[in-house]
Amino acid sequence: MKNMIKNSSTAYQGYKIRRQNKPDDLLTDSNFGTPLGEYMRCFWQPVSLASQVTRLPKKIKIFNEDLVIFRDGKNQIGLMQLHCAHRGASLEFGVTQEAGGIKCCYHGIHFDVTGEIIEIPSEPDGGKRVMGRFCQPAYPTIERDGLIFAYFGNPDTIPEFEEWDSFSKENKTELVAFSNIYPCNWLQVIENIADQMHTATLHQPMSLYDGELPGEVDFDSFTLPSFSGIPVLDYHAVRDNTAMAFVAGRRMSEKLVWWRINECILPNLSHHAYLYEKGNARRVFHRVHMARWYVPIDNENSIIFGWRMFGPSIDPDNMGNMEQVGHDSIDFLGGQVAGSRTHKERQMLPGDFEAIVGQGEIASRIDEHRLSGDKGVVLFRKILSQALLNENIPLLASMMHLDPSNFFRSYSQNSILNIQSFSDGTKDRENIEAIGKKIIAIMASAPSAEPQRTDFVKAELEKLET
Numbered sequence: 001m002k003n004m005i006k007n008s009s010t011a012y013q014g015y016k017i018r019r020q021n022k023p024d025d026l027l028t029d030s031n032f033g034t035p036l037g038e039y040m041r042c043f044w045q046p047v048s049l050a051s052q053v054t055r056l057p058k059k060i061k062i063f064n065e066d067l068v069i070f071r072d073g074k075n076q077i078g079l080m081q082l083h084c085a086h087r088g089a090s091l092e093f094g095v096t097q098e099a100g101g102i103k104c105c106y107h108g109i110h111f112d113v114t115g116e117i118i119e120i121p122s123e124p125d126g127g128k129r130v131m132g133r134f135c136q137p138a139y140p141t142i143e144r145d146g147l148i149f150a151y152f153g154n155p156d157t158i159p160e161f162e163e164w165d166s167f168s169k170e171n172k173t174e175l176v177a178f179s180n181i182y183p184c185n186w187l188q189v190i191e192n193i194a195d196q197m198h199t200a201t202l203h204q205p206m207s208l209y210d211g212e213l214p215g216e217v218d219f220d221s222f223t224l225p226s227f228s229g230i231p232v233l234d235y236h237a238v239r240d241n242t243a244m245a246f247v248a249g250r251r252m253s254e255k256l257v258w259w260r261i262n263e264c265i266l267p268n269l270s271h272h273a274y275l276y277e278k279g280n281a282r283r284v285f286h287r288v289h290m291a292r293w294y295v296p297i298d299n300e301n302s303i304i305f306g307w308r309m310f311g312p313s314i315d316p317d318n319m320g321n322m323e324q325v326g327h328d329s330i331d332f333l334g335g336q337v338a339g340s341r342t343h344k345e346r347q348m349l350p351g352d353f354e355a356i357v358g359q360g361e362i363a364s365r366i367d368e369h370r371l372s373g374d375k376g377v378v379l380f381r382k383i384l385s386q387a388l389l390n391e392n393i394p395l396l397a398s399m400m401h402l403d404p405s406n407f408f409r410s411y412s413q414n415s416i417l418n419i420q421s422f423s424d425g426t427k428d429r430e431n432i433e434a435i436g437k438k439i440i441a442i443m444a445s446a447p448s449a450e451p452q453r454t455d456f457v458k459a460e461l462e463k464l465e466t
Ligand code: FES
Pocket: 084, 085, 086, 087, 088, 089, 104, 105, 106, 107, 108, 109
């Protein structure tokens, strides 16, 4: 029989094209001593939900370091390397002390939460002779709104905690802590925020089905209706290239355009504008409903820690559900965590979790074929690379923390403004992009102190309407 199988340079190329499966170590390897590992260690990083830190020591892993975390009888948090500095017993089996610190189970060395030795009961002098000669390697911590943050860097240069304006608790805003576990490298999880294009497909799953929709699939809880259509995307490196602001503009009606700005901030923090926005009413400078840190457990596993913001000024439509916000759980859009869905259910209705984890344990960037909508991902990788290679002085962690009162001001927002549509669709999209750039310029020129900053931004945004 004559061979009728199509033969071209792009048909049936399975034999000729091999995936290289080579991770980009610079951006994905956070082990001690690597550029990424050293850079991430310069920032306060969330390591646990506060509710999971009790008198019973808990074994955790962050940056591929085996650690133990506990709360002593004085409500002090201890975060230490797991293996006792004496002969390596696991402090997971230690006993936290009413008077402070922890005693190792093996020979009873009593460490305080700084890792300093308080007493060695087996030594004739109680250990005085060796005190100051060795210690249990420990890390400083801060407890803040249900999260425990730790600093893994050089103890001679401990920075201030990054007090972003988005963490404000004004107007009865509550910060509710959560963690979401992702069995893959941290980078592909944060890159999902830089990939603003996927909302038009992954979060409109009905669009993937042609013909009859499968009845057993609950599309509604996996769909963001107001995110349909291809947005006008734009990308801005902001605050001396220390963050990328991603602008997605969408025409919602003849009169209304919605600009949504999310941010990825070096090294591993993101800010998200209110997700439940319907875009059907004017709303000016509506702020962040979530902050998330993407923390490597090791190179093949990561954990998101974050705060969901609740309150009348953040969630005016009362769409959130605080009860669903917690350990490996979140209250918006299906497919954010592994959950209890069957494999078939996850195949029929995948979410962010499936799209991210499905890329593999460490996604192979060399095998990508990037498209125009991937510009945000490319630019985030670029500023991260510059930071890791010390190519841009403001990206040094020490520089980012120089002026905390001025620096930590978020661009993230939803703004829905009265902007009359052009009859020419191309011209309309150009106008949406041009106004998006003006919004970024307004944010860049806004004063840093509140309430002047918010007042300024709102007034300037209103001017755009005229
Ligand atoms: S191994 Fe910990 S006290 Fe000896």
